[in-house]
Amino acid sequence: MLTNFDHVTHVVRDVEAAKHFFGLLGFVEDKSVVIKGPTFSAYMGVDGIEAEHIRLALTGAMPRVEVQLLKYHHLEPLTNAETGSLRNIGYNHVCFAVDDLESEVARLTAEGVELRNEVMTFHGRKLVFLCGPEGTTVELAEWNRSILSTQRQPGGEDPEASAEPAQS
Numbered sequence: 001m002l003t004n005f006d007h008v009t010h011v012v013r014d015v016e017a018a019k020h021f022f023g024l025l026g027f028v029e030d031k032s033v034v035i036k037g038p039t040f041s042a043y044m045g046v047d048g049i050e051a052e053h054i055r056l057a058l059t060g061a062m063p064r065v066e067v068q069l070l071k072y073h074h075l076e077p078l079t080n081a082e083t084g085s086l087r088n089i090g091y092n093h094v095c096f097a098v099d100d101l102e103s104e105v106a107r108l109t110a111e112g113v114e115l116r117n118e119v120m121t122f123h124g125r126k127l128v129f130l131c132g133p134e135g136t137t138v139e140l141a142e143w144n145r146s147i148l149s150t151q152r153q154p155g156g157e158d159p160e161a162s163a164e165p166a167q168s
Helices: 015-024 040-042 101-110 145-151
Strands: 007-011 028-037 048-058 066-072 096-099 120-122 125-131 135-142
Touching: 015 028, 015 048, 015 066, 028 040, 028 066, 101 125, 101 135
Parallel strands: 007 066, 096 135
Antiparallel strands: 028 048, 048 066, 120 125, 125 135
16 A cells, blocks of 8 residues: 655756755755666666766655656766656656745745746645756645645545636
């Protein structure tokens, strides 16, 4: 049985830019190692892997949440011209919960983080997409506390039938 989300790994070319972006979200570097050799090649399915593996942990999160950065040393990462498109098959984006979306948006945009869209309200949450490292998408969500206990339970009522832009 699953217990909780553990981590997401993000392949990057610019480690410092990715660390800065995720640092703005509250992640701190926990460990950095080089992974290489036959064991990692077999596990990752990448022949001749040699990569910097940086583990970023979200400060104060319980259970622990990590973003792991992977920067290949000798292999050129495969690029996808449609990385930022939310129409791609497979993983689409990662979303992090926040207590106050409007203050986070103000803080992050003041630091130069770009928004992909306007804040909207949907299924008991205020949501916004950010432009993440390497053209990826990161979402922030603020749950409506009055329905949080029922909304997050399987079968909980959905008080909203449609998505509308958030009202400030």
